[in-house]
Amino acid sequence: MNWQPTASIQALKARACLYQQLRAFFHARGVLEVETPALSQAGNTDPNIASFSVNTPQGLRYLHTSPEYPMKRLLAAGSGDIYQICKVWRQDEAGRKHNPEFSMLEYYRVGFSYQQLMQEVAELLQLAIPHLNTEPRILTYRQAFLQILGLDPHQASIEQLAACAQQQQIDFQGELSQQAWLDLLFTHCIEASFPTDRLTFICHYPATQAALARVRLENGHWVAERFEVYLGPLELGNGYQEQTDADLLERVLVKDAEQQAQDIPVDTRFIAAVAAGMPFSAGIALGLDRILLCRLQAKQLTSMLSFAWEIA
Amino acid sequence: MPSYSTSEFRSGLKLMIDGDPYTIVENEFVKPGKGQAFNRVRVKNLKTGRTVEKTWKSGDSVEAADVVDREMEYLYKEGDDYYFMATDGSFEQVGAPASAMEDAVKWLRGNEVCVVTLWNEVPLTVTPPNFVELKIVETDPGLKGDTASGGTKPAILETGAVVKVPLYMNQDEVLRIDTRTGEYISRVK
Numbered sequence: 001m002n003w004q005p006t007a008s009i010q011a012l013k014a015r016a017c018l019y020q021q022l023r024a025f026f027h028a029r030g031v032l033e034v035e036t037p038a039l040s041q042a043g044n045t046d047p048n049i050a051s052f053s054v055n056t057p058q059g060l061r062y063l064h065t066s067p068e069y070p071m072k073r074l075l076a077a078g079s080g081d082i083y084q085i086c087k088v089w090r091q092d093e094a095g096r097k098h099n100p101e102f103s104m105l106e107y108y109r110v111g112f113s114y115q116q117l118m119q120e121v122a123e124l125l126q127l128a129i130p131h132l133n134t135e136p137r138i139l140t141y142r143q144a145f146l147q148i149l150g151l152d153p154h155q156a157s158i159e160q161l162a163a164c165a166q167q168q169q170i171d172f173q174g175e176l177s178q179q180a181w182l183d184l185l186f187t188h189c190i191e192a193s194f195p196t197d198r199l200t201f202i203c204h205y206p207a208t209q210a211a212l213a214r215v216r217l218e219n220g221h222w223v224a225e226r227f228e229v230y231l232g233p234l235e236l237g238n239g240y241q242e243q244t245d246a247d248l249l250e251r252v253l254v255k256d257a258e259q260q261a262q263d264i265p266v267d268t269r270f271i272a273a274v275a276a277g278m279p280f281s282a283g284i285a286l287g288l289d290r291i292l293l294c295r296l297q298a299k300q301l302t303s304m305l306s307f308a309w310e311i312a
Numbered sequence: 313m314p315s316y317s318t319s320e321f322r323s324g325l326k327l328m329i330d331g332d333p334y335t336i337v338e339n340e341f342v343k344p345g346k347g348q349a350f351n352r353v354r355v356k357n358l359k360t361g362r363t364v365e366k367t368w369k370s371g372d373s374v375e376a377a378d379v380v381d382r383e384m385e386y387l388y389k390e391g392d393d394y395y396f397m398a399t400d401g402s403f404e405q406v407g408a409p410a411s412a413m414e415d416a417v418k419w420l421r422g423n424e425v426c427v428v429t430l431w432n433e434v435p436l437t438v439t440p441p442n443f444v445e446l447k448i449v450e451t452d453p454g455l456k457g458d459t460a461s462g463g464t465k466p467a468i469l470e471t472g473a474v475v476k477v478p479l480y481m482n483q484d485e486v487l488r489i490d491t492r493t494g495e496y497i498s499r500v501k
Contacts, residue, residue: 046346048343048346048347048348048349092319092341092349092370092371093341093343093349094341095339095340095341095342096340096341097341097342098341098343170367171364171365171366171367172366172367172368173329173366173367173368173372173374174368174369174372176348176369177348179347179348180347180348180369182347183344183347183348183350184348184350184367186344186347187342187343187344187350187352188342188352188367191344205346209346209347211346226346228344228345235344235345238345238346261371
């Protein structure tokens with residue numbers, strides 16, 4: 001019987017040390033550690049994320065895919081800056097860089113712009129991954145496409161994107177929307193070009209990818225005030241200038257829920273909280289198992305987990 | 313025809329792509345932070361042996377290939393065909409053409425249990441056991457006491473295969489060989 005852990009004792013110790021450093025980092029900055037429920041009545045309606053559900057005597061509940069909604073309810077209640085270290089779950093996300101159950105650091109800074117948050121995230125990751133020693137690179141989504149593939153993601157047609165994928169020798173089987181073609185080129189060509197010795201921040205995603213972030217006009221195109229941070233091709237986190245307009249948020253969530261394969265109820269308590277007054281803030285979710293993987297310069301995500309999904 | 317969803321993808325799964333049977337060598341799940349997830353898959357064409365990379369949208373389904381792996385014992389060669397018998401007690405026999413045998417021929421003497429991959433019941437490929445034990449029929453005389461120099465010399469085995477062996481080995485000695493690499497592992501007493 002295979003009972004032994006997938007992580008080494010060294011990896012377990014490194015995780016404990018990382019969490020201590022993170023807690024000290026936030027304590028020094030006056031950011032409060034909080035806990036929110038993992039099982040809730042409403043779920044994540046993002047059509048590209050699948051939730052696990054659990055039957056309870058009080059009806060179906062969903063395991064959170066991030067603690068985003070309840071943490072924003074705390075912000076609306078006047079908590080001020082908050083962070084949380086917790087387990088989250090996403091169905092069907094299994095592979096070399098994914099485990100369906102994983103550890104997340106999510107935090108919110110009241111009054112921060114997303115540019116200020118990027119700066120702070122760079123400092124945090126510098127601490128968590130000591131061998132990073134050069135300045136981070138910041139690119140817009142458009143700049144990344146222009147530099148690496150020579151096309152403008154806000155203007156390119158499906159035909160142009162499909163032709164580009166073919167030129168890059170991506171053998172794709174099936175049909176895709178314009179945004180999904182961009183996703184394909186991004187995951188196969190652009191992520192692969194990021195340097196492995198310094199952080200890459202990508203910001204200003206197309207407005208269709210805004211999720212719960214604010215949007216702004218950039219050269220005549222609506223873009224999301226959202227960023228992702230990478231080390232090499234590995235995505236470590238996803239940050240927003242938080243949308244604080246409850247009507248806009250409700251429209252996004254209801255539209256997403258219609259496209260969801262699962263029948264997931266929209267979190268109306270979250271919308272009510274934002275309507276009551278969520279402060280201007282920036283927030284980010286970071287993958288702690290991946291950060292640990294970078295810290296130890298290891299290859300297999302499973303070697304960071306005490307027991308990987310297959311033997312959990 | 314049955315099909316597999318990308319969430320069922322794993323190494324060794326057999327798919328039909330553009331009319332040819334393929335086996336999955338490696339499956340990787342990729343996903344941008346928000347947006348469409350993909351399965352980036354290395355697949356091997358079971359007819360040509362060529363490995364290529366293909367990508368599917370996560371959640372899509374792909375037709376299954378009617379390909380099964382069966383444990384069969386190698387019996388004998390007749391004409392251009394190599395005959396195998398099922399080890400499951402059914403005594404079913406199939407003849408595999410030389411094109412399905414490829415390198416397996418080098419390691420088979422008779423009575424080895426191989427994996428025969430059948431597509432619509434016709435042998436596509438034959439995989440020999442990972443380890444085989446074969447006798448040397450020809451090699452330069454062994455250098456007595458030379459167990460440390462690490463040098464090698466060629467040796468011809470009873471099946472006709474040629475492998476590199478340590479200098480101290482002699483004719484009529486039996487070797488253990490890893491058929492996946494074609495390399496000498498140890499001397500068998």
